[in-house]
Amino acid sequence: MELSRRSFLKSALAVSASAAFPAVWLRAREAAALEACEQGVNLVIVQLDGGNDGINTVIPLSNGTGLNRTIYDSVRPYIGVPLSELASTQIGNDPLHNGELALHPHMNCLKRLYDRGNVAVVLGTHYDNGNLSHDVSNLIWYRGDPTLSLSSGGWMGRSLDQLCLGQSNAVPAVDVSSRLSPLFFGRTPTLALQRLSDLDVPIPIALIPPSQSDQRTLFRQTLQNVYQLLSGSESFAGDWAIAGRAVLSRIDDYRTASSSEAENLNALINGASDHPIASPTRQSYGLATGLRLVFALMRGRQPGNVPLGCRIFRVGIGGFDTHSDQGNHVPLSEKPLDQKVAEDFRGELHGKLLHRVDKAIAAFWADLESVGLHRNTLIMTFTEFGRRIAENGDHNADSGTDHGTASPMFLIGPTKAEAAENGPFVAGGVYGAYPELHLPDRNGNMVYQVDFRHVYGEVMHRWLGLSIATTNAILGSGGFRYSPLDILVPA
């Protein structure tokens, strides 16, 4: 059993210890660790699906001792963002060549969080022999296994199997999707849902009348018993049983959330007017809506609210496969943001996507702050690959970028001052190294700088409290060994 799980699932333990958790959990050593961090930790994984253009997300401002800005200007004459637009979103320098860097101008909210110390940018993350297929590369990121030789489970699914060992009723994760992401594949039940109202086990129509309550109970019990019976089976029927059991064991929590709580959640998901970052189009942003649901699920565990026991979430946003019409940046002095929003960022496809990511995450962070949940919540972004260094086509509005390799990851979490007492926190700043744009591989792609598994390892070991041995067992294909990046500081 994993002994260093520390704070994980703390409040789930508090609400249902007698039913769901074996006594071994309450050994003195663990209990002490659990108390050390009052609230436990949450993790929200944000996936930028399609391959995000990292070079236009974190943009070189100057060369330093390298050549990145010079190359940037020469190979991206249309989609490149001019220097004059980047002054207000400058972040720390490239650790390798000391060139200055800036976030895309539409990422001003993340820039504010960066200045407060909440954001770590990890440059140049990818893996050996970057695969240019969306499908294969996504699989590599989902499994945390560039060789695709380890278990077919996902890196998070396998982590959850360790974190929830012995807790047969734990449902620790929610994928905000109708399709469960392979990163959750494992033996631990994970909910995939887009709306809370989705959850309602269909009862036979004939058993609805009050006179049939015994048979109704029997229906539900038979269902539950057979699912319990099969969920140990290493087969697809067993996988199906696990999925069903996740709902059957949690559904009453959701349903007894009572109508008022459901209304409360719906109001949270739909409401925007009272929000600190009110945006006219917010509700149409899938990512913002998804993060709002995550917030509702997390908040459900607050005192007085319903304990849902979910701590790990994934939310995705698609559209990053910008082969064409990637667009150029219209200076904000020529066209203010409101107008861009009203025009749906016409001619600025990638800028629109970054705007949405930026505003959705910032709004989510503000939501968390409003109830103190930012103290123990970490956001991690990833994408299956970055894009080609040079823009394609005839350097006009049709131009885009083809499949590439490295791209930056973002970790957003509490600073030391904000973190829960004795809880882990983020040391904001720029990490890794900006790939040297003048030294591409033979496909015109960047040479990556940081194995992305170090970032996963950082989250698994320093945030979720898995041991280094377990972390390496999950990520260690091809002889990989996690070495701390010191982005996250453990409790």
Place this chain on the structure above:
Amino acid sequence: MPNIDASQWNPDTAAYLLLRAGFGHDGKYSKRYGEASLARKLSRMEPEAAVDFLLNISVPSPTPMGPGLFTSRAGLESLQAWWLQRMLDTRTAVLEKIVLLLHTHFATAYSRVNKTIYMARQNALFRQFALGDFRELVKQINIDPAMLWWLDGQYNTRTSPNENYARELMELFTLGVYDFAGQKNYSQNDVKEAARMLSGWRIREDANANLVEGYFTMSRHDRNAKTLFAPDPEETPLQNPNNRYVEPANSSDVALATDEHRRLIDAIFNHRDTEGRPTVARFIARKAWKFYAYDPEVDAGTSRADLPVIDELADVFQQSGYNLKALLRALFLRQEFYDGRGRTVKSPVEYVIGSIRMLHGRRLKLDRFTTEDTLITLANDGNGGRGGMAQMGQRLFDPPDVFSWKGNRFWITSHTWLNRLEFAKRLCWYSKGSLSSSPIRPNKFVSKQDTTRAQVVDRLLRLLGMAQADTETREALIAFLGPADPIRPLERTFLETRVAPLIQLMLSLPHYQVH
């Protein structure tokens, strides 16, 4: 032990063949063959004769083409309902099933194409070649309007080559990125060269002539020489030298240039992997094995699992001139095909269509459940946004992306779980006090001679292909029917509150989600 032994050929194995080759035993057949079900009829033949009986389809497939589909207002819904109706009603379910495989394989999505007539035309193309020449089908797919639109073929020109289709053609439709020895089948350069060979095709349509087609424009075509499958020291150093194909420069011969995309397909089909095996035949044989039987990699964790079976199928496929009927015939006769029970998760289409067909006993009136409106609802979100195939993860004519529906583990989520249970509820639904209003009729699944709960449960387990369920599950189902025997099988309360909910319960169990 290559082929199924005659001694193992019985109504159970025949029923399994019907389940996998089509959508399961169908009550409608019973009428046609008298009291004996089709499974029993097949089981009395030799296995080869039974398989040939299913595969030798003489009636031409109807096509979904019609002038009505040309209008810009024609939604996808009518096409979806048309296909579901075919799946439900047809006596040639084998054909509908392989069309589903081809649709899954050449995954093209309405969400990008946005033209119902293009999707209909592609479906008609699948029907034309479903039991025929796969190589010719790929050649037709090259210039299929829906595909030209879906993967940007129409924008692939001399001055602005687009690799999108060329890459997926090799990665997903024919070769696969890696061979079974883990070596790359082609390089990035091959993708570029193939894209150039494919350049110059566009789409034209004429509603008056009921015509949609791809057409060739010489001025958009790249006329320079191309070389395919030359060894590449960094990516494919082990490329078989015989794979190399050179298309000479062609400055003026339009007919020759028009056929260039066909020569590309011939070159791809001539490809041998680093083990000297026919790459396309292996790739397609494995895909068919995964679709009809099971995915060997799931249990074994290696793509080489079951390779001897796949190679034998691949040989049959190649030697038949890539004839899909020959491939299916060999596949359905394998002993291993019948050994793999419960190793594949039913797709939503298989789940929904199979359930309706299997419970669609003789003389039952499902018509009110399978009107066009209901089928449209069923193909999409379902009533009130729940219980439809799209909510189960499979919207026909609209796969999520070119990688298609991935199947098995990917069908299983709490969301899809709830929607399958909701469908089961819909199917067992009836108006209060009027059992005859239900799409299914519980009284058809009991016999007035039944005295024990086990008799009812066992009959339904057989009917639904769940006969191999564990004893504990069986016991739990028996207990659900009541505390003790004997039963009064035709009593209304028993049928309403025990048998109908039992059927819903069984459609909701893990055992029923796999086959």
